[in-house]
Amino acid sequence: MWMRKLRILTPFSQKLLFTKRETITISSSYCKPEFDFHTVEQFFPQYIRRVNFRGNNLGFCGRSLFSCEAAQRNSCWNCCNAKAFLVCTDCGCVQPVDHSVDYFKIFGLEKKYGIEGENLERTYKDWQRKLHPDLVHTKSQKEREYAAEQSARVIDAYRTLTDPLSRAIYILKLEDVHVDEEEKIDDVELLTEMLEIRETVDEAADSQALKQIQEQCGVWTSGQIPIQGKFEQSSISFADALQSRKYIEALAAIRRMTYYKRANEEIVKKL
Amino acid sequence: MAEQAYTVVSDSETTGEEKTSSTFPEIAIGIDIGTSQCSVAVWNGSQVELLRNTRNRKLMRSYVTFKDEVPAGGVSDELAHEYDMLSGAAIFNMKRLIGRVDTDPVVHASKSLPFLVQTLDIGVRPFIAALVNNMWRSTTPEEVLAIFLVELRAMAEVKLKRPVRNVVLTIPVSFSRFQLTRIERACAMAGLHVLRLMPEPTAVALLYAQQQQQSSHENMGSGSEKIALIFNMGAGYCDVAITATAGGVSQIKALAGSTVGGEDLLQNLMHHLLPNMDDLFSSHGIEEIKRMGLLRVATQDAIHKLSSDISVPINLDLGNGTKLSKVLDRAEFEEVNKGVFEKCEALIKRCLQDAKLEAEDVHDVIIVGGCSYIPMVRNIVTSICKRDELYSGMNPMEAAVRGAALEGAVASGISDPFGNLDLLTIQATPLSIGIQADGSNFVPIINQNTTTPVRKEQIFTTVHDNQTEALILVYEGDEKTVEENHLLGYFKITGIPPAPKGVPEINVCMDIDASNVLRVFAGVMLRGMPYMEVRMPTVDDGHGWSAQALHKTYGSNLDVVTVQKKTQH
Ligand SMILES: [Zn+2]
Numbered sequence: 105m106w107m108r109k110l111r112i113l114t115p116f117s118q119k120l121l122f123t124k125r126e127t128i129t130i131s132s133s134y135c136k137p138e139f140d141f142h143t144v145e146q147f148f149p150q151y152i153r154r155v156n157f158r159g160n161n162l163g164f165c166g167r168s169l170f171s172c173e174a175a176q177r178n179s180c181w182n183c184c185n186a187k188a189f190l191v192c193t194d195c196g197c198v199q200p201v202d203h204s205v206d207y208f209k210i211f212g213l214e215k216k217y218g219i220e221g222e223n224l225e226r227t228y229k230d231w232q233r234k235l236h237p238d239l240v241h242t243k244s245q246k247e248r249e250y251a252a253e254q255s256a257r258v259i260d261a262y263r264t265l266t267d268p269l270s271r272a273i274y275i276l277k278l279e280d281v282h283v284d285e286e287e288k289i290d291d292v293e294l295l296t297e298m299l300e301i302r303e304t305v306d307e308a309a310d311s312q313a314l315k316q317i318q319e320q321c322g323v324w325t326s327g328q329i330p331i332q333g334k335f336e337q338s339s340i341s342f343a344d345a346l347q348s349r350k351y352i353e354a355l356a357a358i359r360r361m362t363y364y365k366r367a368n369e370e371i372v373k374k375l
Numbered sequence: 376m377a378e379q380a381y382t383v384v385s386d387s388e389t390t391g392e393e394k395t396s397s398t399f400p401e402i403a404i405g406i407d408i409g410t411s412q413c414s415v416a417v418w419n420g421s422q423v424e425l426l427r428n429t430r431n432r433k434l435m436r437s438y439v440t441f442k443d444e445v446p447a448g449g450v451s452d453e454l455a456h457e458y459d460m461l462s463g464a465a466i467f468n469m470k471r472l473i474g475r476v477d478t479d480p481v482v483h484a485s486k487s488l489p490f491l492v493q494t495l496d497i498g499v500r501p502f503i504a505a506l507v508n509n510m511w512r513s514t515t516p517e518e519v520l521a522i523f524l525v526e527l528r529a530m531a532e533v534k535l536k537r538p539v540r541n542v543v544l545t546i547p548v549s550f551s552r553f554q555l556t557r558i559e560r561a562c563a564m565a566g567l568h569v570l571r572l573m574p575e576p577t578a579v580a581l582l583y584a585q586q587q588q589q590s591s592h593e594n595m596g597s598g599s600e601k602i603a604l605i606f607n608m609g610a611g612y613c614d615v616a617i618t619a620t621a622g623g624v625s626q627i628k629a630l631a632g633s634t635v636g637g638e639d640l641l642q643n644l645m646h647h648l649l650p651n652m653d654d655l656f657s658s659h660g661i662e663e664i665k666r667m668g669l670l671r672v673a674t675q676d677a678i679h680k681l682s683s684d685i686s687v688p689i690n691l692d693l694g695n696g697t698k699l700s701k702v703l704d705r706a707e708f709e710e711v712n713k714g715v716f717e718k719c720e721a722l723i724k725r726c727l728q729d730a731k732l733e734a735e736d737v738h739d740v741i742i743v744g745g746c747s748y749i750p751m752v753r754n755i756v757t758s759i760c761k762r763d764e765l766y767s768g769m770n771p772m773e774a775a776v777r778g779a780a781l782e783g784a785v786a787s788g789i790s791d792p793f794g795n796l797d798l799l800t801i802q803a804t805p806l807s808i809g810i811q812a813d814g815s816n817f818v819p820i821i822n823q824n825t826t827t828p829v830r831k832e833q834i835f836t837t838v839h840d841n842q843t844e845a846l847i848l849v850y851e852g853d854e855k856t857v858e859e860n861h862l863l864g865y866f867k868i869t870g871i872p873p874a875p876k877g878v879p880e881i882n883v884c885m886d887i888d889a890s891n892v893l894r895v896f897a898g899v900m901l902r903g904m905p906y907m908e909v910r911m912p913t914v915d916d917g918h919g920w921s922a923q924a925l926h927k928t929y930g931s932n933l934d935v936v937t938v939q940k941k942t943q944h
Contacts, residue, residue: 225600225619225621225626226600226621226622228626229621229622229624229626229799230622232624232799232801233622233623233624233797233799236799236801236889237828237888237889238785238786238799238800238889239785239799241400241787241788242788252828252888252889255828256828256829256830259801259826259828259829263826372728375728
């Protein structure tokens with residue numbers, strides 16, 4: 105009620121509330137510091153200034169997207185090489201973060217869900233060797249800030265793409281489809297299934313019993329629990345739905361993946 | 376560019392990066408301060424070299440003897456016999472004691488050491504004293520460590536023929552951030568600047584990364600990714616790390632650590648041999664200290680012998696009519712220390728689980744530290760990791776300090792023409808960091824084993840109608856309730872506009888940068904309300920005490936609750 109009143113009375117807070125909602129959703133699914141900053145920068149300029157004053161200690165710096173450097177987006181700020189990416193191919197200078205470069209591009213991948221078998225680890229480490237704050241001592245303060253920001257973004261990109269669920273949510277976001285991870289589920293079938301899983305897990309008195317349940321389910325091999333199998337099935341249906349642009353189905357698959365993942369975490373905790 | 380004339384370093388800035396870089400950067404030295412032994416190493420331009428003291432030793436005993444005016448540490452001091460260290464005049468095991476309050480079981484276990492450890496059991500720092508001319512002279516673990524570091528520094532300066540200021544120190548995985556500040560304090564007292572505090576097994580991981588890179592160069596191989604499990608058990612701590620290494624880059628996948636080590640094995644066995652030990656030694660008289668020393672040395676010897684022998688005879692006359700005469704076999708030793716070994720087992724299992732790996736996924740299993748010679752320890756590691764062979768390319772007693780020296784060179788910006796320093800460690804957080812919310816629950820904001828640098832945030836809200844202030848209590852650890860975790864600091868958010876409970880939105884953001892500095896940003900999300908930026912930890916001594924005081928004064932009046940559950944990745 106209070107919120108609503110505020111929203112109607114002051115157009116500014118409407119914007120605030122809206123943007124803030126965005127922030128919450130994004131940060132709760134896969135930490136994207138640049139978006140957090142965007143929000144914070146808009147409403148707390150004093151906060152950004154402080155962060156910028158942190159010198160070379162900073163993890164991420166709140167550089168504006170719309171600075172003069174970003175205007176000539178694809179060319180190197182140092183040597184004007186037109187092919188500059190995260191790091192300039194000509195002069196080796198670290199570039200400011202360009203948000204039009206998505207996580208898939210960072211890893212040189214096509215924007216598609218099925219990336220199993222790709223060697224992300226190697227690209228990740230190659231980038232870190234160029235960007236990690238530990239390795240850019242000789243560079244200027246400005247470049248070190250870029251490096252800190254880029255390195256952190258590569259970490260996020262790696263974390264997002266290596267996890268099937270975060271990858272699914274991210275790829276939908278790139279398609280402008282919003283995922284609300286906290287929504288209530290009304291899928292009766294899924295609800296019943298979750299209840300059943302919970303009951304079985306709760307009834308298992310010790311890790312021996314938990315393992316027994318897993319073995320009875322038959323699917324369990326080393327490290328694999330039946331829920332893991334179900335997770336993978338959902339992951340496959342997500343890929344199918346995405347390919348045929350059936351976003352409602354894709355969202356349903358994400359919902360299932362989310363719940364299986366949580367259930368899996370609970371079992372692992374009890375083991 | 377004109378240099379600023381004066382710079383006032385903030386009170387809490389003890390680890391700030393060096394702002395100036397000279398043409399010839401000083402290579403930071405690596406120091407491994409063990410609970411019982413310590414060593415120093417440095418990159419000499421082509422490889423890592425361990426520095427030797429005047430008695431040509433690479434490993435020095437970690438202790439400081441207080442006598443007359445001048446204290447002397449194990450770097451230069453010559454012990455006529457082991458008993459000299461146990462006369463009450465020497466303080467050792469400082470790594471076990473540093474940054475702990477007197478309610479900590481580790482502090483209580485230290486009461487059976489020959490020097491004085493007194494507790495009031497109220498959550499303040501313990502009273503520690505050394506016996507000097509028949510008087511108990513008080514000191515602190517920081518002071519003891521600083522005296523020791525001054526000696527190490529002097530030794531290194533003589534060897535390297537240059538001033539030494541920058542250091543990379545290895546620390547146990549389970550150290551809280553509060554303990555890290557105590558280590559930094561001791562370094563500052565010794566005139567040393569801490570470039571990095573590196574969890575011990577991650578230093579070993581860096582050495583492994585270098586070895587892998589060198590061997591892939593030799594084989595002209597592609598340097599594909601290798602997973603290694605590192606088990607490090609010394610006198611004071613047991614740590615496990617899992618690293619994924621490729622092309623000289625070591626990514627820490629998971630860390631697990633606990634305060635169990637050789638000291639526990641020793642104390643358990645001492646209690647086993649002399650069950651009423653605590654009563655006999657509790658008053659810390661001169662004769663009692665002497666007896667305790669005798670028992671300690673005999674037990675230590677027995678443990679060493681049991682590494683190679685199946686059984687060992689113990690014949691000990693404690694002088695007061697107490698005589699020990701028995702044959703101790705290895706099985707008995709293992710039974711007495713069952714609990715310690717089970718903890719080691721649990722740590723390895725947890726680390727594998729956290730890294731989401733199976734034993735079969737691990738390419739190399741590395742075991743280092745003083746306890747790595749104990750057959751039972753090796754058995755545990757090999758059986759959980761399902762293999763017969765352990766990695767053999769490292770000296771278990773030197774691996775950590777060598778890794779620290781490598782990091783020292785890399786972090787100082789040194790490069791090597793042969794690519795031997797093309798190395799990088801991508802660290803992960805050893806403990807979760809979060810705040811108290813939803814009652815006395817610990818709500819993590821940055822989870823354990825998160826790659827750093829990292830920034831995460833979460834929204835909280837008020838629990839009372841018209842609540843205008845909120846208390847943010849920052850904790851570190853992995854237990855469900857805050858009481859079981861370490862308090863790092865606290866501050867108040869004020870000026871929350873009056874509103875029904877659950878309406879105001881309080882954003883708490885945590886940031887760990889490349890130098891491992893933790894900052895907490897928090898504020899109510901409204902225009903015109905400044906955020907707080909708090910560098911953690913802010914607590915000083917007696918953090919157990921302050922949490923209780925806060926609870927007594929405020930109850931749940933300034934509590935917060937989480938707005939939504941997060942999916943943790
Ligand atoms: Zn360029």
